[in-house]
Each structure stands twice: as structure tokens, then as C-alpha cells.
Amino acid sequence: MRESIKDKVAIVGAGCTKFGERWDAGIDDMIKEAATEACEDVGVEIKDIQAIWVGTFRGSQQSGGVAPTGLVVSSALQTQYIPVTRVENACGSGQEAMRGATYGIASKVYDLVMAIGVEKLKDTGFGGLGTMYPGRWEPVYGAFGTGPGRYAMAATAYFAKYGLPPEEGKRILAEISVKSHHYGVHNPKAHLRREITVEDVIKAPIIAWPLGLYDCCGVTDGAAACILCPAEEARKYRDDYVTIKGFGIATSPGWGKEREDYDFTWWDATEAAARQAYAEAGIKNPRKELDMVELHDCFSIAELIASESLFLCEHGKYKQEFTDKRAYYHEGEMPVNISGGLKSFGHPIGASGCREAYEVYKQIQGKAQEPSRQIKDVTLGLTHNQGGHPGRFICGALVLGTP
């Protein structure tokens, strides 16, 4: 690498729609909602934005397999002939949009750009995301693996490797979902806003054994946007801006499940992305140095393993380091997903990467909407966004902090 991205690019505004089953809003409505809030936050108008990167997996899922283009944003916002680039890295698409915007600024070509992530999942007529393979994109290979089906394999493997009887393993996972729901209640923009108990989680219907209903994130509509500028110009817009400290994205070689040395209990791409981001940011001990983490918890087991693979604790030590110490609560030693996370805030696929950045940006500014979940004195936070499934990940790690 030629030089680090650290402190070259600033986030000066962010917006996020209410997440949920947005029967009231189409993909264009949500793009406008998030972009408008972000522009108002900076004090600029849409016409001041010089380039946009939009992260979306399938847009509104209505394009019959045809991927949406930048037009999905230009037509919603009526931008006039500026570059709008659609990027896609499955569930990691939002962070890929952040990356495009970040490097757009770092290239010194633009003064003000937007990253926006969006997904409209609830216009399809069915719950869930459907199955990917085989049949839709690959005639035979893939074992009809769904998101839950594939992540659940990691839970089975984790329980087996660390000698946890399924009941005990499920309890550790349940504690994570209880925490996510707790913060969803305290977050007005979150999708799922109801406290749950460990017993609720354990007794819930099975989705993909060993994962039950409350181990899985919902199917959510939403959009989030960030506005970026060169760090040296950030003060033009505001004093409490946030800078990018490090940005890693790692695409795995993809054949992890097929390798005999892969045991499903760690995320290789997550570790690689984290190493890249920590190196740029100069982070040596992430658990000590980071004040908060927004990580990709599409499933409870995803939060557990991501926490280990982001080096927030040793492999196999999650229970001791997080569950038993309640370290992941906002007053704990290592707050994780105080937004409610993908689990409770929601996971509109392409939106999540931008939504996580929105959360860290607001926490650093001390503007978590309800004081009940404001983390004290946040100066450095991590967002983690990943697409794919165990053994076949694309992962991003973005460190944000005070200048």
C-alpha cells in the first residue's frame, strides 16, 4: 500500500430512514429520506453533491434478476448528470459504497460526495430472501443454502469445537439477541422494538437448527447515507466531524467450505479486513482502543464469531469475555451493536454498511437519539460489514474517529 487513508477523508453528514416493513415507502422514497436527512445534517443540497456511490444488492428485488444501476438514485434524487455508481458486494454493499466515496475524495477529484446504501425487500410477496442456489444462479451446486442455513452450520461447528452442549450454546447466542432487542427498544429508528428474554429466544420456532427465530435478523426495508469531504475542508461544514482512520476490505478466495482445513468457527475475510483497517488506523489492541463496534450480526452466531474474528477477544473465549462480563452493553468494557444491530435495527441488505457508519458518527457526536444508549466519550469506533456466508465472505472493516 502506498499510504494510509487515515484522517484524509471526513464524514460531515449522515442520514438514515426509519427501518422496518415500509409498506408506505418505495425504494425511491427511502433514498430521498436518507439523502435529505444527510444533506440537512451538512447544510447542503442535493445539487451540491458531485458524485454518488450507491450500495444495493437487488434494489427493490423487482428487476427480475437485472441488477439496478446508478439510475435508482439519480431518478429518486433527480441529480443532474453527475456520476452515480452502483456497487454490490452482497450484504457488504453498503460499505463498498462508503469505500467508493472515501477513495473518490482521497483522489482529490471531488469536494463533496455521498455514499448511500438501500434495499427494498418487502415488495416481493414473501418473507425472507429466498434461496440463492442451486437453481437460481447455479444449476446444481450450493445445497439450497440460505443465509440462516449456512450461518447455522457455523453455530453447530462452534458448539462442537468448544464442547458446548447445544442448550448451552444456544443460551450464549440468546444473550446476544436479548441485548440487541434491548437496544432496539431504545432506538426510535429500529425495526424491532420489543424486549425479549433468553427463554423467548430458546423457545422460539427453529429457522435453521440450531438457530431459532430470535437468532436471525428480520427482513427490513431501509436506507442510510453519509456525506464525505476532504478532512481539511470539513470545518466548513461543522466542528464535530468524524474522520476515516482505516478502511479494509477483503474478498475471500471463496472456496472455504470446500477446504478441509476450514472448520466454520472463524471468518477469514473478517480477520483480513480487520488487519488492514487496524494497520491503517494504528490500532494495536482493538478491544482496548475501540470505544464501540457496530458489527455485522445478521445472526446471533455472526455477532459471536465476528467479535472473535475482529480480535475483540480470543477464539473460543466469547462466553468469558463478553457474555459473562456483559462487556457488550453500552456501559460495558467493549460495547457492541448499541444501535440494536442488524438483528434489531434491521438489515436492508445494501443499507447496513452505511447505517453502521451513521451510528458510529452519531455516537461520536454524542447524538444517539436516546441518552439511554449513548456510549460515553466515543473517540474511536469500528464498523464491520460482510457479504456472503461462512467460507465465502466479502468483508469490510471501517475505523472512524475524532480528527
Added chain:
Amino acid sequence: MIGIVSYGIYIPIYRLSREILNQVWGGIGKGEKAVANADEDSLTMGVEAARDCLKGIEKSSVDALYFASTTPPYKEKQSASIVAAALDLREDIITVDLTDSLRSATIAFKLALDAVKAGSVKKVLVIASDCRIPPPNSAFEPLFGDGAAAFLFGGDGVTAEIERSYYLTSEFIDIWRLEYDKTTRSWEDRFIREEGYIPHLQKAVSSLLKMHNLTSMDFARAAFYAPDGRAHREMARILGLDAKTQVQDPLFDKVGNTGTAFAPMILVGALEEAKPGDRILLANYGDGADAHILRITEGIKKLSRKSVKRNLESKLMLDNYGKYVKFRNLMEFETTPEYEQRTSLSQIWRDRRWVYRFHGHKCQKCGKIQFPMQKFCIYCQAEEAFLEEIPLSDRKGTLVTFSMDERAPVIDPPNVVAAVSLEGGGRFFSQMTDRDVNNIKVGMPMELSFRRIHDALGVHNYFWKCKPSRG
């Protein structure tokens, strides 16, 4: 000497208790019948029987494959060619489908023997398999079962010589299916028995015995077709066979009438229990009848197969009729856009070496075995030129991890997604079939099975799955 060199059988793991049918429709049926899994058909069951038959035999020695079934999955498109690929046989062989007659298998026997006799081939694989669908609430429903048998014919290493055969053809119509019939039609059962089954089979057997100067007393066992248990008992009496010692159990109460595969499966049972020097009477019925005298050789000792027992013992009971209805697609079920499936014949063709033959790669640089076949080694990134193609379908494995997905669009949820490490190297990420969902554990022994994984765009998509070892 020309005859049967090896033999194999396949009985699907699922059984439907006739008690369940009694509950649904009334009736007094006893015992159970074998039911193909939702991902099985005559083609996949035929592959399994043939794999049992070819155990310990060099696959490249097979010169021809005859596939006998009244239920081939395609009306236009050969099944035998797909079976040959799944069995990883040579490409320069002749493949034939023999369909339409319940007697197709024993007709194939004659074609195989004649071909070997003529010297144009050395070894012929004959597979008999059927997955016939009885009309719901019919006399056939408790009766029909699913299964397959396979025989390797040749002139070397014969375990059962075919001493003599007699064939009889007849235009008699008893049961049939028209082009678009899903289920089997039939005329009155007494007419079938009195004018069809009994006179035809009796004539074939008596003509044969007369030709060869034998009586029914000369046979250690008799393996013969019958439409049902009553007709079977009656025929034994007519032929003068001792029910206790001479009649091979037709497994009506465990498997059912398996159509084209029925007499062949009964024969496998007889062969597995036979001793050198034994004579076995084989008789088959449908569009006429045929009868055969088999003489067991010393070679039988080397095979010592116990596949019938193993197949009968490892079973899973279908817990209700609804599941059976779903397996055989007997009702119209709800569809949603989520379930929309696609396929690509061009892609399957490009990937045929691993889709059908289950070939993987062995890296000549790092030695690692990988599946599916790769463009670069997934361990050391060596170029494709260093990747040596190797067969993997006969390897056993152990379960690394799994999940049970209740929401996946499969006929028989949960979809059990599994990672299996293969003995001697290789990892297979796959669906697990023929599983008891209450009894799956990391580390359990697994094997591979060729299955119809889904249908899309009018195409049957075949691929491999893993399944718990059947012992």
C-alpha cells in the same frame, strides 16, 4: 460359461406402514412398503443398485448398460446415459433404455447374454428400477413399492450361470399407463390372475422345465413375480414349490411390488442366500412371461453380499400420509415466487465431469484433494495444469458440521446442509438426504448418493448428496 458375475440391490430408506393407509382410506393392509425419497426416482435408485453390484469391480470393464424401467424420468431422453455417467463408466459403451414392459429386466437379461455370447461385449450391466405411482385409495396403493436391482453379465467370474431360458410373448392387457397418465390403470384383478398371470407364468415355467428335463423339486429356490401376495402363494402351489423351503420371500410385507425391479430384486435375495451347486428358478411376468434356470458356481462365495438384509434393516418410517403425498407430488401445493427454480443445461454440460461423475482434483504441487473441480488449486493456487482429475464418489466421509433449515424451499424440510470430509482427502459441501433429523451428529460416518436434486424448466437436475452411512 455365461451368466451373472455380480449383483446388487437398492431399497429406498423410507417405508410407509400400511396402517397409515388404513387410517386414511380404510382397509386391513399389514406390513409396510418401500417408498422412494422425494429426491429419488427410477434413475437414481438404479444408480444405487448398480453401485452395490459394481463393488470391487473395475468400472472400466463394463461394455454396455441396459436400463429397464417403466418409469424412466424422461419420455424423450435416455436414462441409461445419465446412469452411466453417474456410475463413471467408460464413454465408448452402448447404453439402452428398455421400457414399457414390467418384464423389461428379464428381456434385458437375454439381450445381455446374447451380446456376451456373440463376443461383441465382455461385460453388460443390467439395471432394473421402478418408481411407479399407484392411484391414491386404490388396491395398488398399499401394494406398490419402489426399488432397484442390478446384475453384471459376463463370461468370466460367473457366480450364477444361466443354464436355460424360455420366453413367451403375449398381447394380453392387464395393467397399463397412457402417455399422460401419472398412475397405473388396470382391468379387474380376477381377470388378470385367471387369464393373464397364472396361465402365462405357468406355461413359461413348465415349458422350460420340460426342455431341460427338470421338475420343481430340483430347485433350491424359486424367485418369481406375482402381482400380489395371494397370487404369489397360489403360483407356488401350482408349480409344486414348498412354500417354506423353496419360495424366495417376495417381500410384499416389507417392500411391495416394485414393477420392473420386482422379480430381479427377489432374485438378488435368492442369490445372497445361495450355495454353490444350487439351482434357482427365476420367472417373470408382463406382456407374456419368461423363466430361467440359474446354476450357482463356487464364485458366489467370493461375493458374500448381504445387501438385502442391510437395505431392509436401515429404514426410516414415513410418519404420515401427507409426507408420502408430497414425495410423489400427488396434490397441487402452494407456490410462491420464492420457489422459482432455474437451471442451465449448458452449465451442467460444462461441469459434467463433477456434476455426474463426481470427479474432483488432486493438486500435484501440494497433494490436496478438492471438490468441485477447480481452475486453480484452492490450497496453493497452483495452475489448473497441475490439477489431476480423480474420482471421488465411492469415498466414505465424516460429518464436519451441519444445519437444519426449516425455511428452505425443499420438498421435505428441514433442508439439512452439511460439510463432509471425505476419507483420503476432499471436502463436500452438500445437502444431506435419507437422514433422521433427530439423530444427526458431528463426526458421524457419511456416504455419497446420486439424487434428483430439483426440477426446473422441465429439466430433472441430478447431483450428488451426502447421507448417513447405511452400514
